[in-house]
Amino acid sequence: MIVALIDSGLGMLPTSAWLRKLRPELDLILALDPDGAPWGPKPEQWVIDRVLATAQRCLDRGAEVIVLPCNTASVTALDHVREFVGPAVPVVGTVPAIKPAAAACESVAVWATAATTASRYQADLIEKFGNGSSVVGVACHGLAEAIDRGERDAATAAIASAVERTPDDVGGVVLGCTHYPLMADEIAAQLPAGVRLFDSAEAVATQTLRRIDALNRPSAGEGTVEIFLSGRPGRLPASAEAFPAGQLLSAGRSQPS
Numbered sequence: 001m002i003v004a005l006i007d008s009g010l011g012m013l014p015t016s017a018w019l020r021k022l023r024p025e026l027d028l029i030l031a032l033d034p035d036g037a038p039w040g041p042k043p044e045q046w047v048i049d050r051v052l053a054t055a056q057r058c059l060d061r062g063a064e065v066i067v068l069p070c071n072t073a074s075v076t077a078l079d080h081v082r083e084f085v086g087p088a089v090p091v092v093g094t095v096p097a098i099k100p101a102a103a104a105c106e107s108v109a110v111w112a113t114a115a116t117t118a119s120r121y122q123a124d125l126i127e128k129f130g131n132g133s134s135v136v137g138v139a140c141h142g143l144a145e146a147i148d149r150g151e152r153d154a155a156t157a158a159i160a161s162a163v164e165r166t167p168d169d170v171g172g173v174v175l176g177c178t179h180y181p182l183m184a185d186e187i188a189a190q191l192p193a194g195v196r197l198f199d200s201a202e203a204v205a206t207q208t209l210r211r212i213d214a215l216n217r218p219s220a221g222e223g224t225v226e227i228f229l230s231g232r233p234g235r236l237p238a239s240a241e242a243f244p245a246g247q248l249l250s251a252g253r254s255q256p257s
Contacts, residue, residue, distance in 0.1 A: 001212055001219035004029040004058035006051060007070040008037035009148040010240055011178035015069035015094075017245035018205035020223075026212075027221035029058050030249070034237070035230035037148065039072045040115045051077040052084050057231055059085065064215070067092045067208050069178050069201070071112075075121050090211035096122070096176040097198040099129035105171035105196065107134045111162055111187075112176035114139040122176070138166050144179040150239025155183050156190075163190045175199040182243040225249055 003019060003026055005012045012030060019026055031054045033039070039047050051073050055066055066081060066089060068074045074093035082091045101108045108130075116122050117139040126135045140162045146154035166173065173195055175181050181199045188197055212219050227234050240246025 001064055001217065001221055002027045002029060002062045003065045003067060003208065003212070004031060004055070004061075004063035005067045005069055006031045006054050006058065006073060007068070007178065008033045008039040008072075009144075009179070010182065010237070010243070010246065011144070012067075012069045013240060013243060013245040013249065014178060014181040014199070014201035015067060015204045015208075017248050018202050019208060020248055022205060023209055023212075023219070025220045025223050027224045027226070028249075029061055029063055029226045029228065030236070031058055031228045032237075033230050038144070039070070039076075040113055044076050047072060047076045048080050051081060054228075054231070055081050055084060057228065059089070061226065063089075064217070065090045065092070065208060065212055067204065069094050069204055071096065071116060071176065071178060090208075090215070092204060092208045092211060094178060094200055094204050096125060097174050097200045097203070098125050098135065098176075099131070101172040101174045101196075101198040102129055102131040102133040102135060104198075105133060107167065107170045108136070108172045108174060109166045109170045110135060110137050110174040110176045111140050111143075111166075111180060112137065113144055114141060116176060136167060136170075138162050140177070140180070143183075144177050147179040147182050147243075148237075148239060150237070150242035152183075152186075152242055156186055159183060159187050159190050166191070168192070170195060172196045172198055182245060 078093040143158035
C-alpha cells in the first residue's frame with residue numbers, strides 16, 4: 001500500500017510522521033513543491049492545476065491513497081482531486097481543529113497564516129464549529145516560512161509575537177497551519193501554563209488509516225519513503241532535519257527512483 005502526501009513544503013511532515021509511527025510498514029510518497037511554494041498566495045486555479053499534476057505523478061508511481069496535509073490544498077483542490085482520481089482512490093483532506101477546541105474550551109485562538117486568518121474559509125469554520133465559544137484568529141507572521149527554512153530562532157521569534165497578540169484568557173490554541181505542529185513544544189513553552197494545543201495531524205493520519213483498512217487490500221509494505229521535489233526525485237530538504245518529524249522520515253528506508 002503506497003500513500004502519497006502532497007504539500008508545498010514541510011507542512012506534510014507532522015501527518016507523515018504520525019503515519020510512520022502508527023503504521024511503519026506503509027510505503028510513503030512525499031511530494032513537495034519547492035518551485036511553487038508557498039501555495040497560499042497563488043491564484044486558485046494555479047493551485048488546483050499544481051495539485052492535480054502532482055496527484056497524477058503520484059498515481060503513476062503507484063499511489064493508492066492520496067492525502068492533502070495542507071489547508072490551502074484542501075480548501076482549494078480537495079474536491080477537484082476526488083473527482084480527478086475517482087471513487088476507487090481515497091483522498092483525505094485537512095481541516096483546522098476548531099471543532100474539538102471549541103468543544104473543550106470556552107475561549108480559543110486560531111493561529112494561522114495572515115492569508116488564512118483573513119479568509120472567508122476560516123470565518124466560515126469558526127461560525128460552523130465555534131460551539132458558542134469565543135474564537136479569535138491570530139495571524140502568525142513569518143512562522144510557516146521560518147519553519148520551511150528550518151530556522152528555529154526565527155520561528156521562536158514569530159511564536160513570541162503571536163503569543164503577545166493572543167488573548168490572555170484563551171484555554172486552547174488551534175494550530176491552524178500544518179507547519180506549526182513542528183514547533184509545538186516551543187509554542188506550548190511560550191503560552192501560559194494550562195493552555196491546550198489542538199492540531200489535526202494525528203486525526204488526518206488516523207482517518208487515512210481508516211480509509212486504507214476499508215479498502216480491504218493488503219496494506220503491508222516495506223516502509224519506504226520516496227521523495228519528489230516539484231516532480232523531481234530527491235531528498236527531504238536539509239531544513240527538515242531541524243525537526244523530530246523530519247528526522248524520523250529521513251531515517252526511513254529511501255526508495256530508489
